[in-house]
Amino acid sequence: MAKVTIIGATGQVGSYAAHAVSQFPHVQEMCLYGRPGNEQFLDGLAHDMMDSFAARGTNTRVTFGTHPKELRGSDIIVLTSGVPRHPDQTRLDLALENAKIVRHYAEQVGRMAPDSILLVVTNPVDIMTTVALKYSGMMPHRVFGLGTHLDSMRLKACLAEFFNVHVSEVHTRIIGEHGDTMVPMWSATTIGGIQIDNMIGNDKLPREEMIERVKNSGSYIIKAKGATVFGPGDAIATLIRTIVEDENRMLTVSTQIRREIFGHEGVCISVPARITRGGVFPIGVRLSIAETAMFGESVKVIKDMTEKVCAALDAELQQTE
Numbered sequence: 001m002a003k004v005t006i007i008g009a010t011g012q013v014g015s016y017a018a019h020a021v022s023q024f025p026h027v028q029e030m031c032l033y034g035r036p037g038n039e040q041f042l043d044g045l046a047h048d049m050m051d052s053f054a055a056r057g058t059n060t061r062v063t064f065g066t067h068p069k070e071l072r073g074s075d076i077i078v079l080t081s082g083v084p085r086h087p088d089q090t091r092l093d094l095a096l097e098n099a100k101i102v103r104h105y106a107e108q109v110g111r112m113a114p115d116s117i118l119l120v121v122t123n124p125v126d127i128m129t130t131v132a133l134k135y136s137g138m139m140p141h142r143v144f145g146l147g148t149h150l151d152s153m154r155l156k157a158c159l160a161e162f163f164n165v166h167v168s169e170v171h172t173r174i175i176g177e178h179g180d181t182m183v184p185m186w187s188a189t190t191i192g193g194i195q196i197d198n199m200i201g202n203d204k205l206p207r208e209e210m211i212e213r214v215k216n217s218g219s220y221i222i223k224a225k226g227a228t229v230f231g232p233g234d235a236i237a238t239l240i241r242t243i244v245e246d247e248n249r250m251l252t253v254s255t256q257i258r259r260e261i262f263g264h265e266g267v268c269i270s271v272p273a274r275i276t277r278g279g280v281f282p283i284g285v286r287l288s289i290a291e292t293a294m295f296g297e298s299v300k301v302i303k304d305m306t307e308k309v310c311a312a313l314d315a316e317l318q319q320t321e
């Protein structure tokens with residue numbers, strides 16, 4: 001049984017994720033957490049969710065609050081607080097502003113629930129995962145980001161449509177940045193267990209266009225309806241289910257990588273990882289030459305921005321001391 005807390009529960013992604021996660025029988029308590037001043041909204045959200053649970057026959061207890069003590073006893077915390085981007089912005093444009101918000105909550109989590117598992121959703125998610133890791137002081141296997149799990153699902157949907165099969169027949173993953181330098185792992189893509197290069201019709205697969213579609217999916221949806229909600233919310237729910245039910249699945253999430261298995265270190269970036277009740281453990285894999293080069297580019301983009309952001313946060317802290 002688990003207590004799951006959503007920080008940023010008043011937001012679009014936070015509120016939908018809270019509802020989606022509450023359906024799992026192992027989730028005993030769902031705590032809706034937000035900024036002081038948002039109590040009335042959180043109260044309303046809790047009541048609305050309880051009505052839904054009565055209708056659906058879900059037994060999860062809903063609590064809410066704005067005081068850091070609410071974080072105590074959490075097994076898993078999802079951090080969704082932060083500004084979302086406008087259609088003309090990139091995710092990286094949000095880095096400095098959101099890093100301050102993530103640092104604030106990471107410090108609270110580190111103090112109140114250091115043994116929990118912290119899932120970071122706030123964008124740019126790879127950089128925010130490093131910020132959360134640094135300022136929470138938690139163990140690396142206990143802090144991870146949604147990363148390219150959602151991008152992998154988006155590619156999966158494109159491939160299922162192209163080959164006209166059920167999505168569950170498609171296995172694929174995108175590694176690297178949740179952003180423009182993401183790296184499709186065609187070498188790990190199968191349809192019904194068959195390597196994609198061996199599928200008849202594969203020569204007509206518009207690979208570049210598909211990856212462009214995945215890269216632009218977030219901004220396309222934001223332009224059309226203001227925010228991406230169901231995609232990220234259900235991607236979060238899958239990860240939480242994997243943890244609470246100790247499924248030991250291998251998914252693609254942002255996690256601190258080590259030089260000995262990836263040749264790079266000092267960043268959180270998406271790689272295949274084993275996800276258990278005990279945390280998230282990156283798995284070293286052999287990439288093709290092209291994938292290795294692209295992954296290196298992705299590491300560089302994330303590393304440069306992470307260093308800038310952490311330097312700005314440190315400078316700000318020194319000024320206030």
Ligand SMILES: NC(=O)C1=CN([C@@H]2O[C@H](COP(=O)(O)OP(=O)(O)OC[C@H]3O[C@@H](n4cnc5c(N)ncnc54)[C@H](O)[C@@H]3O)[C@@H](O)[C@H]2O)C=CC1
Nearest residue numbers: 008010011012013081082083084121122123125146227232
């Ligand atoms: N990693 C991913 O795949 C995805 C990440 N996101 C990111 O998640 C974040 C939230 O997105 P939405 O829920 O759509 O936004 P939203 O505007 O609906 O909600 C933002 C939430 O953050 C809180 N917040 C805003 N400024 C704050 C501050 N200064 N201090 C404390 N809390 C603050 C708000 O109270 C609210 O709860 C954004 O950064 C967005 O880019 C969204 C979708 C997918």
Ligand SMILES: O=C([O-])CC(=O)C(=O)O
Nearest residue numbers: 085091123150218219228
């Ligand atoms: O695009 C955005 O800003 C939100 C996000 O990360 C996504 O839906 O992939």
